[in-house]
Amino acid sequence: MSLASLSRVGVVVLVCGAGVCAQSLNTAKIAARAGNVDSALADLDRVAADAPAQSLRCSLYASIDRVDEAMKACEAAATLAPASSDDALAQARAYGGKADQGGALTGLRMVGKIRSAFERAVQLNGKSVEALSDLGEFYVEAPGMVGGGLDKAEALVARLQPLSPARAHRLAAMVAAKRKDSGRAELEYRAELAVAPTPEAYVDLARFYGSQKQWDAAVEDARLAMDRDAQHGPDTLDAAKLLIGWKRGQPAAQAGLRSYLQSSQANVASYAKAHVLLGESLSDAGDRAAAKLEYQSALALAHDYAAARQGLNR
Numbered sequence: 001m002s003l004a005s006l007s008r009v010g011v012v013v014l015v016c017g018a019g020v021c022a023q024s025l026n027t028a029k030i031a032a033r034a035g036n037v038d039s040a041l042a043d044l045d046r047v048a049a050d051a052p053a054q055s056l057r058c059s060l061y062a063s064i065d066r067v068d069e070a071m072k073a074c075e076a077a078a079t080l081a082p083a084s085s086d087d088a089l090a091q092a093r094a095y096g097g098k099a100d101q102g103g104a105l106t107g108l109r110m111v112g113k114i115r116s117a118f119e120r121a122v123q124l125n126g127k128s129v130e131a132l133s134d135l136g137e138f139y140v141e142a143p144g145m146v147g148g149g150l151d152k153a154e155a156l157v158a159r160l161q162p163l164s165p166a167r168a169h170r171l172a173a174m175v176a177a178k179r180k181d182s183g184r185a186e187l188e189y190r191a192e193l194a195v196a197p198t199p200e201a202y203v204d205l206a207r208f209y210g211s212q213k214q215w216d217a218a219v220e221d222a223r224l225a226m227d228r229d230a231q232h233g234p235d236t237l238d239a240a241k242l243l244i245g246w247k248r249g250q251p252a253a254q255a256g257l258r259s260y261l262q263s264s265q266a267n268v269a270s271y272a273k274a275h276v277l278l279g280e281s282l283s284d285a286g287d288r289a290a291a292k293l294e295y296q297s298a299l300a301l302a303h304d305y306a307a308a309r310q311g312l313n314r
Helices: 003-008 018-033 037-044 051-063 067-080 085-102 104-124 129-141 150-160 165-178 182-195 199-211 215-228 234-246 250-261 271-284 288-301 306-313
Strands: none
Touching: 018 037, 018 051, 037 051, 051 067, 051 085, 067 085, 085 104, 085 129, 104 129, 129 150, 129 165, 150 165, 165 182, 165 199, 182 199, 199 215, 199 234, 215 234, 215 250, 234 250, 234 271, 250 271, 271 288, 271 306, 288 306
16 A cells, blocks of 8 residues: 555554654554553654554554554554555454444444454464464354354364364364353363463363353352463453453452553553453442542553543543
């Protein structure tokens, strides 16, 4: 896509010296790893609108649920780097975020774009475990009339097996759950945990038990996910989010979120989201003063974060 074309679709185009742009992009990445969305976006405003900058912008907006801005940036990144499986995958996920936030009608409008972007990500890199996993999950969840299908998902289970046995079992579990075979699904999730006892596997098992309303097992596996996550990274955040959504195991969730906020992240840190989740938990526990501080901390990192603003207003 030309610079003129990017301008027409509303993407900021900035021409700068290579050294200045590289320095600003590096500074933006540092701010992103610190969870400072505002600072990172300000740095990106001084960077040429190339694929790496747009990709980072997409991740930053996605981290605070700004789905429209995330979509625009991801679309630009995928257009500027048409051979990048990762950018196509990020584009598909951004479309999925829009569908989730917009409701059923928006989801129906977005489903074709979601499928096309996931399928393109796999076409560009047939060995990408993330792309194959996400496409498989789409096939499980989407009706056949819009391109889904359990047979398609099962074909991807076979492709995943030599690349990641754990992800193959995970996708097989999703297929079984969709078929209402909860016994088979549990076996597959436990097989995932057996071949790779990772925090992610415990999160998957916790989510399954939550869907079955087996709350003791669900809470225990969410706690184990956080306990086993030595890096206190995204899996800790996911496990804590499950507990808060279930309104169970709140002390463990709060401890997990605090450990996440004190950790160092490799890419974009979702610290603003962690502050909001912690605020929700503290508010539910009746500690409104502490909750207010968490929402304010989130807004200090991302002043346009709607969830933080809404929490503070409550």
